Amino acid sequence: MIQVLLVHHFGLLRSGLAALLNDASDLEVRDVPWSSDPGRLRALRADVCVVDMDGPGAQDVAGMAELCRHMTSAKCGLLVLATPGRPGALRRAYDAQALGFVNKDATPQKLLEGIRQVAAGKRYVDESLAHDLLRSAEMPLTARELSVLSLAAKGATVSEIARRLHLSHGTIRNYMSAITRKTGARNRIDAIRISQGAGWV
């Protein structure tokens, strides 16, 4: 029996995904919200953890990594459900050592296939996400630029960003110009829109 842990922030969609797997006689499914206590998650046994890459919890890279540390210790593979067109989110999942990548627009059969492959310790990539995975390698921004951008996206002013990162106003402005140029944006707001769309921040 493959033990599957299903993590999704919304109860209704979580129950729905669980219902899709109910008929498979080789799976035993348990579902939990994203906000679950990591300690409690660690105590659960699972061979495959299926995680939706969207939603509040999923944006939190630390949470993803925490889940991954749990995975590793329990010899459990991470399978992510990804929205197409968001290479940044795929990159975060890849960096968090995900083994499986299934498109949220896939058929239930793909999800089953992915779960079985990951349970066998194999990598599984839904072919419809191949282009996004390729693009995810071409991250245009540096780690420092990403920090500036995420603070700006939360509505922080240049002064606030400068204070938080212990840098001068001029340096922050230079970073913002570089970000705008590198993302091919028309202005800061456009740079944030493009980067959020791609899942970089």
Next chain:
Amino acid sequence: MIQVLLVHHFGLLRSGLAALLNDASDLEVRDVPWSSDPGRLRALRADVCVVDMDGPGAQDVAGMAELCRHMTSAKCGLLVLATPGRPGALRRAYDAQALGFVNKDATPQKLLEGIRQVAAGKRYVDESLAHDLLRSAEMPLTARELSVLSLAAKGATVSEIARRLHLSHGTIRNYMSAITRKTGARNRIDAIRISQGAGWV
């Protein structure tokens, strides 16, 4: 038999929601993507249409209204699945004459309850969305301010917005200041973040 039309942008979640309703002997469920041809949707018969308020299609008020016109002609009630904390999205659904409002974090039982109420021509409001519905009445921005904000959120410059709305640069700047003040934001980017979070744009 209640005929249910399930509209969701992602195949996997759509199939999952359909699976939740499969066991109910009084329902007949059919599921379609958001991008479906409106003409084809209009040709379908349904007593209740269940629509996820998030995702690309749902932001498109015209699409929602189109679906609603279909609903009315077929005597079909609209039930929306809503993310809590987004009063603006609820308001759009209300304006589009939705009858049912179910929290995406609800149990499958709530969805079933909602579908049966809406099929009987009754309004159904998940009590966990009551606060958001109250807040949705307190929309702080005017229609013109919303137009300016949505263009700005797409990355348009002040000049582009001025040209699109046939207004002067100064007027656009005044609108942006009013928007920032009314949303309690620190700056334009923060105003966009707050308004998108609440589902106003």
